[in-house]
Amino acid sequence: METVVERKEVVVKFMGVLRDTAGPEMVVTIKDNSRISDVLQDVQKRLEPLMDKNLLSKILRYSRLVLNGVYAPDEAEVKPGDVLMIISPAAGG
Amino acid sequence: MSETILKVDLTKGSIAKETVPPEILKKFMGSKGLAAYYLFNEIPPRVPAFSAENKVAIMCGPLIGTVAPSSVKFCVATKSPLTGGWTDGYASGTWADMLRAAGYYGIIIGGMAEKPTYLYIEDDKVELRDASDIWGANTYETIRLLKERHRSDIEPTVLTIGPAAEKLALITTVIAEYRAAGRGGVASVLGFKKLKAIVVKGHKEVKVANPEKLEEAAKVAREKLIKNPITGVRGRHQQMGTSNIVLGVNAAGALPTRNFQTGVFEYAEDISGESFRDTLWMGGSRRRPCPRCINQCTHLAVIESGKWAGIVDEGPDYENLVMLGSNCGVADKNTIATAEFLTDLYGLDGISAGNTIGFLMECFEKGLITKEDTDGVNLRFGNEDALIEALVRGGTVTGKLGKLVAMGVRRAADVIGQGSQKFAMHVKGLEMPAYEPRAAFGMGLCYARSDRGACHLRPWTFGAECLGLAPREVPYLPYDVQGKGAWVKTLNDVFAAVDCTGVCLFITFGVDAVEDILPMVNAATGFNYTAEEYIKVGERASNLTRAFWFREVSDFGRNYDTLPWRCLQEPLPSGPAKGKTVPLEPMLNDYYKAAGWDANGKPTKAKLQELGLDFVIDKIY
Ligand code: SF4
Numbered sequence: 001m002e003t004v005v006e007r008k009e010v011v012v013k014f015m016g017v018l019r020d021t022a023g024p025e026m027v028v029t030i031k032d033n034s035r036i037s038d039v040l041q042d043v044q045k046r047l048e049p050l051m052d053k054n055l056l057s058k059i060l061r062y063s064r065l066v067l068n069g070v071y072a073p074d075e076a077e078v079k080p081g082d083v084l085m086i087i088s089p090a091a092g093g
Numbered sequence: 094m095s096e097t098i099l100k101v102d103l104t105k106g107s108i109a110k111e112t113v114p115p116e117i118l119k120k121f122m123g124s125k126g127l128a129a130y131y132l133f134n135e136i137p138p139r140v141p142a143f144s145a146e147n148k149v150a151i152m153c154g155p156l157i158g159t160v161a162p163s164s165v166k167f168c169v170a171t172k173s174p175l176t177g178g179w180t181d182g183y184a185s186g187t188w189a190d191m192l193r194a195a196g197y198y199g200i201i202i203g204g205m206a207e208k209p210t211y212l213y214i215e216d217d218k219v220e221l222r223d224a225s226d227i228w229g230a231n232t233y234e235t236i237r238l239l240k241e242r243h244r245s246d247i248e249p250t251v252l253t254i255g256p257a258a259e260k261l262a263l264i265t266t267v268i269a270e271y272r273a274a275g276r277g278g279v280a281s282v283l284g285f286k287k288l289k290a291i292v293v294k295g296h297k298e299v300k301v302a303n304p305e306k307l308e309e310a311a312k313v314a315r316e317k318l319i320k321n322p323i324t325g326v327r328g329r330h331q332q333m334g335t336s337n338i339v340l341g342v343n344a345a346g347a348l349p350t351r352n353f354q355t356g357v358f359e360y361a362e363d364i365s366g367e368s369f370r371d372t373l374w375m376g377g378s379r380r381r382p383c384p385r386c387i388n389q390c391t392h393l394a395v396i397e398s399g400k401w402a403g404i405v406d407e408g409p410d411y412e413n414l415v416m417l418g419s420n421c422g423v424a425d426k427n428t429i430a431t432a433e434f435l436t437d438l439y440g441l442d443g444i445s446a447g448n449t450i451g452f453l454m455e456c457f458e459k460g461l462i463t464k465e466d467t468d469g470v471n472l473r474f475g476n477e478d479a480l481i482e483a484l485v486r487g488g489t490v491t492g493k494l495g496k497l498v499a500m501g502v503r504r505a506a507d508v509i510g511q512g513s514q515k516f517a518m519h520v521k522g523l524e525m526p527a528y529e530p531r532a533a534f535g536m537g538l539c540y541a542r543s544d545r546g547a548c549h550l551r552p553w554t555f556g557a558e559c560l561g562l563a564p565r566e567v568p569y570l571p572y573d574v575q576g577k578g579a580w581v582k583t584l585n586d587v588f589a590a591v592d593c594t595g596v597c598l599f600i601t602f603g604v605d606a607v608e609d610i611l612p613m614v615n616a617a618t619g620f621n622y623t624a625e626e627y628i629k630v631g632e633r634a635s636n637l638t639r640a641f642w643f644r645e646v647s648d649f650g651r652n653y654d655t656l657p658w659r660c661l662q663e664p665l666p667s668g669p670a671k672g673k674t675v676p677l678e679p680m681l682n683d684y685y686k687a688a689g690w691d692a693n694g695k696p697t698k699a700k701l702q703e704l705g706l707d708f709v710i711d712k713i714y
Contacts, residue, residue: 015340015341016338062562064559071571071669087344090560091330091338091602092334
């Protein structure tokens with residue numbers, strides 16, 4: 001019997017200032033019972049070499065999080081195939 | 094500091110110079126505050142907006158023309174023919190620099206000329222001149238002609254109205270050196286008065302109380318702006334202007350689409366700031382910044398191919414892009430840039446025009462109007478040619494369609510009837526701008542309460558609610574209700590204070606509106622405002638404009654601080670805010686309480702006294 005290995009990944013999409021650094025999206029590998037906060041930690045680690053640490057952590061604390069099209073809290077569970085949108089700071093008028 | 098304003102009486106053909114009394118200058122500072130002071134006192138109660146008695150104030154703030162960053166934004170205010178109440182708008186660019194260099198802080202225009210006229214200002218020489226030969230010219234042509242005529246050692250700056258205002262369309266703006274100012278039909282009041290343009294040449298230095306201190310404070314502000322990823326060098330404004338937020342707003346489900354029927358546009362990527370940057374704006378390299386500005390949000394669009402090839406114009410900024418784009422179902426960048434160009438050319442308010450045309454498109458698709466009413470135009474969402482045709486006709490007030498566009502959405506809905514008022518997206522008669530309030534309740538409160546009708550900048554809560562400009566906590570989240578009223582009230586006063594200073598509001602994305610701007614104001618004026626006094630200037634101005642509404646509109650009150658039926662009763666069909674309507678009443682209660690207003694939204698006598706607005710009390714009580 002063939003074994004199917006499910007890829008444990010979520011797609012993270014960026015809007016706002018993080019898009020300028022991270023590009024439009026990135027794929028993050030998750031574990032069982034991973035939460036949005038875990039994904040954010042992963043994103044932070046990967047972007048840290050590219051921008052000021054303090055600024056990045058402030059941006060991630062401030063960004064709005066939309067999981068599969070719905071606002072979600074940091075503790076929401078993420079599943080393989082989920083799409084997390086990080087709406088990071090941007091300003092218009 | 095002492096400041097001089099011009100008082101122009103077009104009926105008599107007279108011009109007087111007047112010094113602003115120092116205590117009035119300190120109390121109202123400039124721009125919005127001073128415009129409100131003069132107009133409240135000088136426009137006789139309840140005169141029609143289109144009358145010789147109505148007046149227009151054009152006013153600078155103390156930082157305009159100084160070394161402060163983005164110190165360019167001046168105010169144009171009047172009694173609005175569109176709403177019947179207060180309206181004030183702001184333009185950036187170079188026009189106001191020149192007014193101050195000529196030695197003037199503002200102009201109050203009253204009366205009505207017998208024939209088309211323009212005001213010519215060259216330092217101490219101020220004259221009214223015949224404008225018969227330029228009456229009917231579009232804005233760009235007028236600017237070109239008047240610059241040619243008056244160019245000497247320096248090039249004059251020109252503020253003008255377009256053909257739409259001459260024909261008394263109600264959704265017009267003045268165009269000052271290619272930048273638009275004013276919502277609510279302010280330009281049409283000038284059109285009624287037959288004042289076509291104001292040409293300025295100035296050779297003087299703008300004096301400030303303490304130049305060294307001002308430079309010191311300006312340097313601090315500049316350094317903060319430069320470092321900020323939004324306002325700084327190669328920041329989002331330099332790359333994409335205000336349109337950098339399109340994708341974020343769409344992700345939040347708040348991008349007005351097809352007359353606010355939903356907040357998610359399936360072609361958002363196509364009309365995003367990123368997409369404009371990478372095409373029409375040449376990677377953000379075609380900037381047209383205002384003087385002394387770090388943000389540099391303005392971009393020049395050059396259309397090189399297709400049916401609109403050859404058009405070159407600044408923009409579109411976020412508001413026009415969305416209202417003429419997704420709100421009309423249009424996803425073609427060239428068409429949107431062309432549409433914005435036409436609004437500038439005719440002197441139409443792009444927000445109001447996009448809103449009204451989106452509304453008419455919905456009426457057309459629902460069968461409430463037919464080709465009979467649109468002079469044969471197939472006014473469907475997404476029809477690019479129809480959008481352009483509607484703007485041309487609206488801008489020239491031609492035919493049935495042109496008249497419907499030019500009257501704005503409230504009146505168009507009244508003419509069309511058949512229940513269309515439910516989706517006529519306006520507040521107090523002013524067309525709603527480019528944020529869907531069901532997806533950001535604070536914006537709903539801002540629209541409902543703002544002193545000029547649905548306005549996105551009185552204050553702008555959207556960035557904090559949905560775009561990550563505030564932490565993920567109460568009351569900043571988009572659907573928070575508790576605490577929102579008090580927060581919006583505080584923010585409103587701060588925004589109004591910034592409007593009084595003459596700096597562009599957009600610098601507040603990179604500097605603190607009080608901590609960084611106040612030192613510059615104090616250095617320029619020598620008034621040494623405390624933070625509390627400075628914010629009070631904004632609160633005072635907002636209460637005065639509020640009182641203006643109470644004085645001018647007999648049944649004014651809470652019933653006017655509302656939102657269209659669609660926002661209150663029709664749940665959003667898609668996006669993160671799916672199922673939401675705006676719970677306005679509790680937020681409004683909190684706002685009134687925080688503002689010191691009674692249950693009907695009227696400033697209490699005690700509040701007016703506290704703000705030093707005693708002269709208002711017997712006018713509204
Ligand atoms: S931010 Fe934009 S509108 Fe404001 S001063 Fe700068 S270029 Fe002008």
